Amino acid sequence: MDVSRIGSLPAAFLNPGTSSFTEFLRQYSPELLPGNRLPAGADPGGLAPHGTTIVATTFTGGVVMSGDRRATSGNVIAQRDIEKVFQADEYSAVGIAGSAGIATEIVRLFQLELEHYEKIEGTVLSLEGKANRLSHMIRGNLGLAMQGFVVVPLFAGFDRGFEGGRIFSYDATGGRYEEHQFYSVGSGSYFARGALKKLYRDDLTVDDAIAVTIQALYDAADDDSATGGPDLQRHIYPIVAVVDGDGFRKRDEAAVAEIVESVVSSRNTRPDGPVAPLR
Amino acid sequence: MQFGYVSPEQIMKDRADYARKGIARGRSVIVIQYAGGILFAAESPSPSLHKISEIYDRIAFAAVGKYNEFENLRQAGVRLADLRGYSFDRVDVSGRALANVYAQTLGTIFTQDPKPYEVELVVAEVGQTLDEDQIYRITYDGSVAADSGFSVMGGAAEQVGRYVSEHFTSGASLDGSLRLAVDALGRDTDEPRQLATASLEVAVLDRERPRRTFRRITQPMLDSLLDRGASEAGSDGTGD
Numbered sequence: 283m284d285v286s287r288i289g290s291l292p293a294a295f296l297n298p299g300t301s302s303f304t305e306f307l308r309q310y311s312p313e314l315l316p317g318n319r320l321p322a323g324a325d326p327g328g329l330a331p332h333g334t335t336i337v338a339t340t341f342t343g344g345v346v347m348s349g350d351r352r353a354t355s356g357n358v359i360a361q362r363d364i365e366k367v368f369q370a371d372e373y374s375a376v377g378i379a380g381s382a383g384i385a386t387e388i389v390r391l392f393q394l395e396l397e398h399y400e401k402i403e404g405t406v407l408s409l410e411g412k413a414n415r416l417s418h419m420i421r422g423n424l425g426l427a428m429q430g431f432v433v434v435p436l437f438a439g440f441d442r443g444f445e446g447g448r449i450f451s452y453d454a455t456g457g458r459y460e461e462h463q464f465y466s467v468g469s470g471s472y473f474a475r476g477a478l479k480k481l482y483r484d485d486l487t488v489d490d491a492i493a494v495t496i497q498a499l500y501d502a503a504d505d506d507s508a509t510g511g512p513d514l515q516r517h518i519y520p521i522v523a524v525v526d527g528d529g530f531r532k533r534d535e536a537a538v539a540e541i542v543e544s545v546v547s548s549r550n551t552r553p554d555g556p557v558a559p560l561r
Numbered sequence: 562m563q564f565g566y567v568s569p570e571q572i573m574k575d576r577a578d579y580a581r582k583g584i585a586r587g588r589s590v591i592v593i594q595y596a597g598g599i600l601f602a603a604e605s606p607s608p609s610l611h612k613i614s615e616i617y618d619r620i621a622f623a624a625v626g627k628y629n630e631f632e633n634l635r636q637a638g639v640r641l642a643d644l645r646g647y648s649f650d651r652v653d654v655s656g657r658a659l660a661n662v663y664a665q666t667l668g669t670i671f672t673q674d675p676k677p678y679e680v681e682l683v684v685a686e687v688g689q690t691l692d693e694d695q696i697y698r699i700t701y702d703g704s705v706a707a708d709s710g711f712s713v714m715g716g717a718a719e720q721v722g723r724y725v726s727e728h729f730t731s732g733a734s735l736d737g738s739l740r741l742a743v744d745a746l747g748r749d750t751d752e753p754r755q756l757a758t759a760s761l762e763v764a765v766l767d768r769e770r771p772r773r774t775f776r777r778i779t780q781p782m783l784d785s786l787l788d789r790g791a792s793e794a795g796s797d798g799t800g801d
Contacts, residue, residue: 288641290665295637303643314648394647397773401615401639 303398304391304419316387316423330431331360333385335470335502335509336367336377338438338449339482340463341491344526345438345447347375348495350470350503351518352510353382362513367521369530371396374412374439375523379468381431388423388433392416409441413450413458421456436467440525447525464494470502470509477501480558489541492522492533496545497555504553512542576677580701583679584626589715589749591725592623592683592708594694595738598768599685602742605762613764615775617642619687620656621766625715626680626701634663634682651772656686660697660705668703677701681714687766687774691732717749724748736786739763739778743787758783 294310307314331353338347349366352359360382367377368389376392378385395415400406407415416437423433437450449461464482466474477498486494496512499520503511512519519542522533549555590603590612601613601623612631613623616638624631638659646654663682671677682699696708711729713722724745733741743761747754763778770776778786 288662290669291634291637291641291662295640296633296666298633298636303640303647306640307644307647311644311648314644390647394643398639398643401643402636404609404611404614 301399301402302415303395304422307391316384316391316419316426330381330383331355331364332508333364333366333379333382333468335466335468335474335499335506336379336436337466337471337474337478337495337498337502338377338436338461338464339478339486339491339494339498340447340449341486341488342484343446344440344488344524345375345449346488346491346495346522346524347377347436347438348492348499348520348522349377350499350510350520351513352508354508357507359510362510362516363518365521367523368393369523369532370412370437370439371400371406372529373406373442373525374409374437375525375530376416376438377436377467378433379436379471380433381426384423384426384431385433385435388419388435392419395419408443409439409448412439413437413460416450417452417456417458419456420452420454424455427454434467436465438525440527440529445527466498466502468502468509470499470506473505474498474502477555481556488524488526492524492538493541493545495522496520496538496541500545500549501555512546514543514546576671577702580671580677580679584681584701584714585716587625587715589713589717589721589746590623590625590683591711591713591721591742591745592685592696593711593725593729593738593742594691594696594731595735595765596691596732597735597765598687598774599694599696599766600735600738600742601683601685601762601764601766602739602746603762604746604756604760606760608762611762613762614639615764615773616659616684617646617654618651618772619766619774620654620659621685621764621775623683623685623714624680627678630678631680631682634666634678634680637666638663638684656684656695656697660684660699663699664703664705666703667699667701671702683708683712683714685712685766687768689768713745721745721749735765739783739786758787758789 300306333353336349347367351363353361353364370376376389432454435452441448449465451459451461451465464478481494481497502509519538522538524531588604593600603612605612614635616622622635642654678701684697686695688694696712698706698708698712711725728741747756758780765776766774767776
C-alpha cells in the first residue's frame, strides 16, 4: 500500500479497536513490519553487521544504560560510531545487540508503538506494559532469529510506582526477565558482567553509575574483539543514557569524554582496572 | 423513506442543515496563534473526553460536534501520521496532507453515507516561525479553509469568533492569548460568563520544544497564567 497516495481514509483507519500500531500495521500494511520482506529459507550469514555490547546499572533513583559504538561484519569493523542505545519514551531507554538492521527497525517500531499508544489512549503504558510490548515484538522476530538475524534488546526505565530504575533483559524467543541492580547483553556481555559484579554497590550516584558502565565496557572491549573500546583519537565515546525521575536524557559527549579519559588514564597504571577488596 | 422526486439541491441542503444543527449544540473551541506557537482552548465538561489532541510532532487536532465521530477521525489521523512517519521520516508528516485526507473523507461521507458526520475539525501545524504556522478548518461537508491567526468552531462560533477578531493581535504572548480565548469562550451567550479553569481544556503546540511540541496546560498552570487564585478556580489540579 503506497502511503503517499492515500486520498480518503481507508476503512482500516476508521475501524475502532486497536491502540497498538504494530497490530494496525499487521492488518493494513504488513510489508512494513520488520523482517516481513525477507524470504524464508534464505541463508543470510554475514549479510548484516552485528551490534555488540550494552550495559545497564541502577543507581539511587534511576538507571544508566551505556553502549559501545562498534558494529562488526565477521572480522571486519562495519561501523565505528553506531548508536545502539535509544530513548524509548519519556521514561525509558532501550539498547540493542544483534543484527543491526533488524534491531534498529525493531527499536523504531517500539518507540512508535509507545508513542502511538500514548496518543490514541491519552495515557502512558506502565513500565511493565512497555517491557511486555517489547517482548511481543522480539517474539515476532523469532523466525528471523532462527535464520541468523538475532536481536537481543535490553530495556530499562524509571518506574514511577517504585521510584527507581528497573532493568529487563530478553532472549531471542521474546522471554522477558527482570534483572536486579545491573545487566549486560551482547558479545562482550560476559566480560562486562564480571566487571559490573565487582564494581556495583548500593549507594551509587549517577556519575558513579556512569563510571561503572564505562569500566564494564572497557573490560568488554579488552577481551571481546567485537566490542569497541573508547576511540580517543577519533573522539568516539560510548553512548550513555540516564533515566530517572526527570525522565530520559542522553549524557552529552563532553561529560562522557571526561569520565572516559579518567578511566583510560587510570588503566595506564593498572590495565586490568580497579582492584576490588578481597573480603 | 422519501417518495417521489427530491432535487439534489434539497438533499444536500437537508443534510447540511442536519449536520449544522448537530454541531451547533456543542460548546465552542478556539484555535489561536501566539508568539510561541498555537494555543487550543475549549470548554469541556469532561476532563478525559478530549476535544483537543496531539496528532504528531508539530500537528494537533481540535474538534466539535459528535464525540464518537470526531474521535474516530482523530484516531485515524494518528494512525495515518504515524504510518507516514514510519514509512518515510518524521519530517515528512504534514498538516496539509492530513487536512486533505480529512476533507476527502468527510466529503465522501457527506455525499454517500446515510447520515453526514456532525463534526467540524481543525488541523493545526506549528512552523519554525509565526508565518509558517498553518491552521486548517474542515467542515462536515469536506470544505477546507486555511485560517490565518485564529479559528473558532462550534455552537456560537459566529459570536465567539467576532469577539476574538475584535481583540486579536498577531504575535501576542501566551497568557494574553489564553485570556482572550477564555474570555471569548464565555461570550457564547448574551450574558458573558466567567469560565472556571476546571471546565477548560487547554493545550499548545510549543514552537520551541524539540520533537513532540504538543503539551496540555493543566489546571494549576492555567490558574497561574490567568492570575486566578485557587479559591476562584475550585476543584483539584489534576491533568495529564
